[in-house]
Amino acid sequence: GGWLLVDSHGMTDPRMLLGLVLVTIGSPFSTFGYLGVIAKWAEGTPGPVTVFFARGGTSSLTAYLMQGLIFSLLFTAYGFGYFASLTAAQTIGVAFLTALFSVAFVSLWRVKFQRGPMEAILRNWTYLGAR
Structure with a gap:
């Protein structure tokens, strides 16, 4: 998906690309955060x-x-x-x-x-x- 975005014309705004990178890097951390909250919630x-x-x-x-x-x-x-x-x-x-x-x-x-x-x-x- 990222390569298609970079190859498309007019879609290479640096802020948008930075946002894409940050979301991609941050997604696993938010996933583990959600899993931790659900696991804590399920206790007791x-x-x-x-x-x-x-x-x-x-x-x-x-x-x-x-x-x-x-x-x-x-x-x-x-x-x-x-x-x-x-x-x-x-x-x-x-x-x-x-x-x-x-x-x-x-x-x-x-x-x-x-x-x-x-x-x-x-x-x-x-x-x-x-x-």
Whole structure:
């Protein structure tokens, strides 16, 4: 990806290239930081926040597809058409609220059902020939 960026015409702004290098170098450190926070968070007795996110994590396919649906409805022409009309801060807010909503929906769903709706469909399809 980096070589394509350097080879492309008009895309060699030194600040952009420096940013690309810094992000590339810093990514492993942020990954280990996230892993450390998750490992520390997983220690001990799970509290309500841990249980909330754990239920959401077991139905990640549903949450992922829901986020894609919400974003497509918000940003495409067949939806509200907000593409390139929100500020960076507004876009981050929309992303945060969408992630929180999808995890909350899945977590509440998992209180009542064993699997998320998409996970149930995938499981039925996977084991279709085995029954």
